[in-house]
Amino acid sequence: MNSGSQDRKVRKHSVLKSFSFAFSGIRAALLNERNLQIHLAVSIAVIMFGVFFGISSLEWIIILLAIGGMFSLELLNTAIERVVDLATEEYHPLAKQAKDIAAGAVLVYAIVSVIIGGVIFLPKILIFLQ
């Protein structure tokens, strides 16, 4: 029983540690990556738009998926850039492909997110401007 409670304590500690590592990763990326800072600013603006226009629950879910997905992909892209830089400081075609493909993944999601934002907000903006 003692060892069981110790196991639980170790597990709880390691989960908390994992969270703290994840948060420090997010913090490091936010401090160093201009693209992430731009995404943060745009996300705050979109959330303010959502509040202003009183968008529906379904629209909030879609917007939050777009924002969360964008952040996750940017973080993964940053991680891939770091690993590639760690693997080689020399020019290597595979390093270029790895970075460019990761950047491409972000671009695809960014384009879809802009379209989603347009579909949700453009009609509301047009009605508001009438």
Ligand SMILES: Nc1ncnc2c1ncn2[C@@H]1O[C@H](COP(=O)(O)OP(=O)(O)OP(=O)(O)O)[C@@H](O)[C@H]1O
């Ligand atoms: N070791 C390398 N070998 C070959 N090409 C590389 C290498 N490192 C970077 N590149 C290429 O140089 C360009 C710039 O890469 P860089 O590492 O500056 O990141 P980035 O794509 O500009 O992203 P960010 O501005 O978000 O850091 C990209 O096209 C990338 O593929």
